Amino acid sequence: MSPFPRERSPFLALLPWSERTAVARALRTETVGGLVLLAAAVLALIWANSPWSQAYEAIRDFHFGVPALGLDLSVGHWTSDGLLTVFFLVAGIELKRELVVGELRTAAAAALPVIAAVCGMAVPAALYAITAGIGGGSLSGWAVPMATDIAFALAVLAVLNTHLPSSLRAFLLTLAVVDDLGAILIIAVFFTTDLNLVALGGAFAGLAVFYFLQRLRVRGWWWYVPLGVMIWALMFVGGVHATVAGVAMGLILRTRRDDGTQGRARENASPGERTEHLLRPLSAGIAVPLFALFAAGVSVSLTGLGAVFSQSEPLGVVLGLVVGKTVGIFAGTYLAARFTRARLNPDLAWADVLALAVLAGIGFTVALLIGELAFPDPATAAPVKTAVLTGSLLAAAFAAVLLRRRNVLYRRLCQEEDRDEDADGIPDIYQRAPGTPASGPTAPDRTDT
Structure with a gap:
């Protein structure tokens, strides 16, 4: 055994340049989309509580589609089962990128954010179950407070004009990505209706074709769009929530670029990157x-x-979002760092992790979706939806107080990260940081391999 202790790896330290660029590109779109999401939620509340509320309900409940194929859905269901598939497709690509070329590509790097995210799902679910059990309520909603809404959280940061360092934003994004995976697994396992095995077999056959098209390097939207729509429809008719199809296709898409070897042309962007670039604005701004x-x-x-x-x-639901998320993520992060070789970035403090954990209690989009699935009766679903809105607003308010107290520090760290005195397009901190070749401008970009 070596007489020298092994160096502890930094946690929430400066991101590698390629990773920071990818995270910044993703979060820029999500921030704009989050502001649109916030405006849409406010409009929905005003409209549903105005003299024109009957018009709102009539539009939401209006049915259209193809009844012969079992696709005669209301406008509300088309948005949750149809448009949200685009959101989960982007989430699947994001998860694949994290697993292949991002922060989750190695077990050591993935351990801390994954443990934090899992604790951030388990504690809210347990807190809901305890509260509902003591009050004699239904346990069906245990999964409602489990997910983090990254777009809504970023919208709160934009409204507050809070300058979070890129490492904190990346950690929040990783938590949300793992949360999305947990949510889609829960939807697939616990909210599956009567199964149509023939339709499901067709959906899996379509996914197999999708996989082989990717392996054969087949390009062209005219292959993938009709195939994707067919997979979605078969998954829906098969009794599994159709958003599962989006995640499955996202995980199949390649996120590594061909580097010109093995007789393949060199790619400037992988299929996953191209698809994410096209669909992220649609997901964040419309779906x-x-x-x-x-x-x-x-x-x-x-x-x-x-x-x-x-x-x-x-x-x-409220306790799960406000208390459960905070306790779960903070305790999971602290314990994981305590019992591994991770050490917190000396420029930050555990108060910053606490603020991030509180912010992760904003569980708007996926929480509303799971709430609709867990409580299909509108009379029961309404209080749960109100609870999701209330819990998310409380989490946003508490996080705002904590983040504003540290905003001077965040602003200074962001200025240091962005300073580019030689105007070469690469921040100076990446060019002068000693002993960190993986973060420097000459380091190879992992997405090219």
Whole structure:
């Protein structure tokens, strides 16, 4: 055994340049989309509580589609089962990139954010179950407070004008990606209706064709768009929530670029990167806001707000989002760092991790989706939706207080990360940091291999 202790790896330290560029590109679109999402949620609440509320309900419940194929859905269901598939497709690509070329590519690097995310899902679910059990309520909503809404969280940061360092933003993004994977697994396993094995077999056959097209380097949207629509429709008819099809296709898409070897042409972008570049604006700017428009429109009254804190199911959702998320993520992160070789970036403090954990309690989009699946009766679903809105707003408010207290530090760190005095397009901190060749401008970009 070596007489010298092994150096502890930094946690929330400066990201490698290629990783920081990818994260910044993703979060830039999500921030704009988050602001649109916030506007859509506010519009839904105003509309549903205005004299024109009947028009809102009529539009949301209007049915159209192809009844012969079992696709005669309301506008609300088309947004949740159809448009949200685009959101989960992008989430699947994001997860694949993290697993292949990002922060989750090695077990050592993935351990801490994955442990934090899993604890951030398990503790809210347990807190909901305890609250609902004590109050004699339904345990069906245990999964509602489990997911983090990255777009809504970034919108809060934009409204607050908070300058989070890229490492904190990347950690929040990783938490949300793992949360999305957990959410889609929960939807697939626990919210599956009567199965049509023939349709499901067709969906899996379509996914196999999708896989081989990727392996054969077949390009052209005219192959993938009709195939993707067919897979989505078969998954829906098969009794599995159709958004699962989006994640499956996202995980199949290649995220490594061909480097010109093995007789293959060198790629400037992988299929996953190209698809994400095309669909992320559609997901963040149209799909998710439209879902919010028809999912967040609940009637708000003093009686309804009182039910949030007097009925066990909605109370469990609020406690899960505000308390469970905070305790789970912070405790998971601290314990993982304590019992591994990770050490916190000396420029930051555990108070910053706490603020991030509170911010992760914003669980808007996926929480509303799971709430609709767990409580199909509109009378029962309304208090749960109100609880999701209330819990997300409380988490945003508490996070705002904590983040604003540290904003001077964040601003200084961001300025140091962005300073480029020689105007060569690469921040100076990447060119002068000693002993970090993987972060420097001459380091190979992992996405090219």
